[in-house]
Amino acid sequence: MPADPAAIDIVIPTRDRGHLIAATIHSILSSSQSHFQLWIVDQSEDELTATSVAAIAGQDARVHYLHATPHGSNWARNVGASTGRGDYILFTDDDCLVSPDWVNSMVQELATNGTSAVFGQILPIPAGATEGRPVDQKTTQALPIALKDEPQREVYEGNRFNLGFGHGANMGLTRRTYQRIGGFDNLLAAGGALRSWPERDLGYRILLRGGRIVYTPKALVYHRHWRGWEELRRTYRNYGIGTGAAVAKYIRSGDWAAIYLLLEWFVGQGLRPMLSGLLKWHSYRKIVAGGLQLIYPWVGLVQSLRYPVDREHILYLPEWPESI
Known part of the structure; x- marks a missing residue:
């Protein structure tokens, strides 16, 4: 296990979650592994997050605050990862709590020869563990x-x-892998222009280059399910847009077999949930969420044509320059 605090960077992208970020930070600072640098990359429109982080950073030199332009969570991940210098880069979200052995478990996997990335177990935060508005338990189940x-x-x-393999709320990379693949796609994440498909896109690019991804249940993170129905519907819509945009990028980079991902999404995230919503859950909302996955990937595919592609790293670039 690395003893140098600079060997491990932990990055948390955050936006307008000043009421939650302190709990996330304290869970990390309570880790059994104390040698790391923690980077809070804030894209908030208010000062609550900055104030919360400053109070903690004043007591612990491992905590660093960075303010970034609000271009999405992948943009923030890239800011934090490129600012740090550690051999291992871990990521969690601002609505999560990490277990005491999370850092150790993640780095132990990343330190294994040949491992490019690691994802861990994510469970709901136990009822009563955090404050916040109540959620519709039937909907979230x-x-x-x-x-x-x-x-x-x-x-x-x-x-x-x-x-x-998992989700971006519990994710880690070796710095070598991060640099090799060109980092995260700034447009394919929450808050990005092409919405949300961050960890799947990352994993696709790692596996395409012959990398190895490990899922370990030992690295445990608790996720707070705060979304109501309207927020869930928006989230599922964004998943659909991101799926279409990601598949379009892969095809434009020469991987026509990526059409399989789109077909798999239609079946696994569209038709199957619609059937289970009808027959098992008796849930109109689950049927709607599945239906969104049959529609919005096409929206993402069309919207993605506005952006050029870096075919070497398989990353979207800013919009095409206007013709003169």
Whole structure:
């Protein structure tokens, strides 16, 4: 295990969650591994997050505050990762709490020869563990967001279309991998122009280059399910847009087989949830969420044509320059 505090960077992208960020930071500072640097990359429109982080940073030199232009969570991840210098880069979200052994478990996997990235287990925060507005439990059970509760370790390697390894709320990379793939796609994440598909896009590009991704249940993060129905519907719509945009990027980079990902999405995230919403959950909302996955990938595919593609790193670039 690295003893140098500069060997591990932890990055939290955040926006307008000043009421939650302190709990996330304190859970990390309570880790059994104390040698790391923590980067809070804030895209908030108010000062609440800056104030909360400053109070903690004044007591702990490992905590660093960075303000970034609000271009999305992947933009913030890139800012934090490029500012740090650690050999290992870990990521979680501002609505999560990490377990005491989270840092150790993530780095132990990343330190294994040949491992490019690691994802960990994500469970709901136990009821009563945090304050906040109540959520519709029936809706969140039928439409889970960012959960991964598989009990067995799993290795993903060789198949670039096997993207079920986990979520960005519990994710880590070696710096070598981060640099090799060109970082995160700034447009494919929450708040980005092409919405949300960050961890799957990252995993696809790692696996395409022959990398290895490990899922470990030992690295445990608790995720706060705060979304109501309107927010869930917006989130599922954004997933659909991101899917279409990601597949379009892969095709434009020469991987026509990526059409498989779109077909798999239509079945696994569209038709199957619609059927289970009808027959198992008796949930109109689950049916709607599935239906969104049959429509919005096409929206993302069309919208993505506004942006050129870096075919080497398979990343979207800013919009095409206007013709003179």
